[in-house]
Amino acid sequence: EPEVTQTPSHQVTQMGQEVILRCVPISNHLYFYWYRQILGQKVEFLVSFYNNEISEKSEIFDDQFSVERPDGSNFTLKIRSTKLEDSAMYFCASSENRGEKLFFGSGTQLSVL
Amino acid sequence: GESVGLHLPTLSVQEGDNSIINCAYSNSASDYFIWYKQESGKGPQFIIDIRSNMDKRQGQRVTVLLNKTVKHLSLQIAATQPGDSAVYFCAENYNAGNMLTFGGGTRLMVKP
Numbered sequence: 001e002p003e004v005t006q007t008p009s010h011q012v013t014q015m016g017q018e019v020i021l022r023c024v025p026i027s028n029h030l031y032f033y034w035y036r037q038i039l040g041q042k043v044e045f046l047v048s049f050y051n052n053e054i055s056e057k058s059e060i061f062d063d064q065f066s067v068e069r070p071d072g073s074n075f076t077l078k079i080r081s082t083k084l085e086d087s088a089m090y091f092c093a094s095s096e097n098r099g100e101k102l103f104f105g106s107g108t109q110l111s112v113l
Numbered sequence: 114g115e116s117v118g119l120h121l122p123t124l125s126v127q128e129g130d131n132s133i134i135n136c137a138y139s140n141s142a143s144d145y146f147i148w149y150k151q152e153s154g155k156g157p158q159f160i161i162d163i164r165s166n167m168d169k170r171q172g173q174r175v176t177v178l179l180n181k182t183v184k185h186l187s188l189q190i191a192a193t194q195p196g197d198s199a200v201y202f203c204a205e206n207y208n209a210g211n212m213l214t215f216g217g218g219t220r221l222m223v224k225p
Contacts, residue, residue, distance in 0.1 A: 004156075031211070042218070043157065043202060048211035056211035091156050099206045099213060100145060104156035 002026045004105035006092050012111045013082055021077045021108045023092030032075045033093040033102060034067065049075065082112045125222045132190040134219045136203035139184060143205040147213065148177060148188045152199045198223045
């Protein structure tokens with residue numbers, strides 16, 4: 001069964017450093033997303049991406065965040081200058097139709113020290 | 114703002130019994146709902162979805178019920194098994210938007 005894959009599974013970084021989280025969405029999906037989940041809290045929407053551009057972003061997705069689809073298979077989330085409060089599990093997801101039946105990856109646990 | 118919420122943070126059931134997990138939503142404009150299962154250390158796994166023009170939808174051992182009058186969504190799991198132990202999230206969308214809004218989650222614990 002096709003699945004969304006994410007790397008790395010764990011990332012530890014120092015505050016102020018840049019991190020890039022990587023994702024390979026399901027190949028025939030057109031819509032891509034990043035969500036995050038702070039420990040013990042709800043899954044929160046960060047950004048959606050379609051046709052090589054951001055289609056929607058939340059208040060969390062400020063100027064320190066960016067997304068990119070550098071080639072036909074990868075989808076990345078970059079955090080330019082990490083803060084302690086960026087520590088969370090980051091999930092990539094993809095779907096055939098906008099906002100419906102999202103398939104999630106296993107996540108990248110980001111720890112900012 | 115409007116949000117999706119859950120009544121019960123933890124539900125404990127005996128193996129073989131049926132489970133019912135509830136979810137309340139407050140956005141009357143929501144027209145698409147989805148249930149996810151999340152096991153420890155994994156991402157949310159799709160279980161079943163339903164559109165607002167339906168009241169009920171069945172899958173394999175799972176049924177989702179939608180009551181638009183009281184803005185209530187439930188997930189029924191028949192013959193609950195130990196492998197069903199996980200956190201279950203409901204999520205909503207409206208107007209075919211890009212964003213799913215997730216509820217707080219209910220932990221289901223299945224006792225052997």
